[in-house]
Amino acid sequence: MTSSPTLSRRSASSAPVQLRKSKRNGADARAGYTFLLPWLLGFIALTVGPMISSLYLSFTNYNLFEPPKWIGLDNYTTLFQDERFLQSVGVTVGYVVFGTPLKLAAALAVAMLLNSKRRGQGFYRSAFYAPSLIGASVSIAIVWKAMFGDSGPVGQGLSFFGINLGGWVGNPAMTMPMFILLTVWQFGAPMVIFLAGLKQIPGELYEAASMDGAGPVRKFFNITWPMLSPVIFFNLLMETIHAFQIFASAYIISNGEGGPAGSTLFYTLYLYLRGFSDFRMGYASAMAWLLVVVVGIITLIFFRTSKSWVHYSGDSR
């Protein structure tokens, strides 16, 4: 598809060939769009359409049963005076700020361990990757809740070592650690990506460094980290965005209530409760758009600051 323009430029003198080539171009493009059509239709109907509709609804009062009533920016101004909203922001930000770096650190550490050839590395890679496939599911959330419950294995195990925390699920101070553990446990997906990145670092760099007398720490900070920085950036960005969207596990573990004393009232959960329990769809839509804007801003900040620490090979730096 992309080689035709060069060909047509070279054979400019032979008109019939050029005509056939551009006809091919047109036919190729049409075929492309035709294959794209199902996805495109779905995207417009199921994603873009609802997004636009939700933007409209965020300026209204809509209780699902009666037609929406326009109220302008009221929803947005009420948001910032709503204590539970502010709490949900705090909970979600705490989760992102503590959960994501820990998860990436675990992913990188394990990826580095699995980078060297060892027996059963295929097995280990699959074993570590598996949790990230099923981690966001309902069944895992139910299991996690049971594990950290009053009589669950975690509580029992800890008390064996003399740490008497009781159940984590009902304790407002321990529910966030429980969620952070859940996300860190799913480090398999970023780990696999890190592994791929690690494999692309030329071995000669490490050999050269060894010859210069560099220890493992030096090698990590001066070779691994810079060479891996595009991958780190990618994972950091994706995991951060992903962390903001946590819903299923929050809903299941807190029984749809936002947990003991609001300690698990994640942003999306509060949004859901406002929309479907309180019938305040306009308010929920406003929350949703606010989240989009905020995540967009954070992404922008990531990209802007990336220039100072992400090192793409082939750059002049």
Add this chain to the structure above:
Amino acid sequence: MINRRHFLTTVAIGTASAAALSACGSGAGSSGQTGSADKPVTINYTWWGNDDRAERTRKAIALFESKNPDIKVNGNFTDFAGYWQKRATEAAGGGLPDVMQWDLSYLRDYGQRNQLLDLSTVKIDTSAFDKSLLPSGQIKGKTYGIPTSTNAFAVYYDPAKLAPLGIAEPDGTWTYKEFNDFLTQVGTKSNGALYGGTDYTGVWWMFNIWLRQNKIEAFTSDGKLGFSKDDLKKWWNLTANLRGTGAIIPEDRVTQLAPKSPFGSNATATEVTWDNFMAGYLGDSGAKELKLVPVPSDDPDNLGLFLKPSMLMVASAKTKFKDAAARFIDFMVNDPEVGQIFKTSRGVPASKTQRDGTTFEGTDKLVVDYEKSIEKYLKDAPEPPIVGFGTLESSFKRIASDLNYGKLTVDGATDAWFKEAEDLIKQNG
């Protein structure tokens, strides 16, 4: 000229459209509202409850299907909290189940917004109902729900737990102070192994009863609050000295045990709730017997009690099978065999036909006897609560839970709830 690419494209499009169009066709038997024995119509029925109720409901459905071979009932259930979120999403999508078990708290929300069928337009026999009970399912002259049964508030206790502690069984004539003392006794005498009960001030309907005992109505007839912040503060301060002691189970244990209740999990000696929870508690706790006594009151002549429709049967306004839905509802509220299946697990049957056809034994008899014993104290049932009441009830529970976690003071909790209530009432406009 036909080339291979064109041919393949046409075949692909043809197959795809054929598949799509065939999916548009509906299943058998839905061409009309009625079916027959070999082409039965299928209606959807949903309810909330625990496994015990699910078991009984399935028996009732099987019985209905055997008596009505032209109707199939597709049943499923959830717990109470999740039930309403599901209904909200279904209503938004225009797909509410044909028949549903309903709660008074949400009757106005859905009825007034034309989501429920006016049952006076279909054939349901209500002649065996107490005339004073039927208005509780009616709004502006339209019947949106038929009560299945009644219930009244009570204090449950497990005699087998009190005996080893040497605590005498209560007789139900107690003031709030005496009730509090009773709860404290349980905690102290059991050395923390058993709690007196949950924080009863977190239960909306108990608050409602206390208001009535003090001659205050919760809501005025035009949908505004009938009580003040001071009233609520007084109420929540009733158990201020019990929180954090062995009298009341700590809130984090309550969260752990959810969705099972502390009483059903044998963690407390008492529970303050509706009398139809008896069957569920027996099933969950495995206790041999549980007993009921009236709620505390500082005025022995005014217990503030009333018979509330414990639940209602409603139908979706958009159901395609009005006749089948009506027959199912009629069956569930009137048939004596259904009464035998459920006994008092939904409450005391509202229809006399169903009540008379049921033999109440053992603990079921206790529930029926309980309602008979408080008959002289019973006042009129309140009318369907205001729109959005379901939300207020759940925020009451949530804020009281925060109170018990020590996250809020009584003043803070009162302000928080009032803010939500006033906001909601303003929304209702």
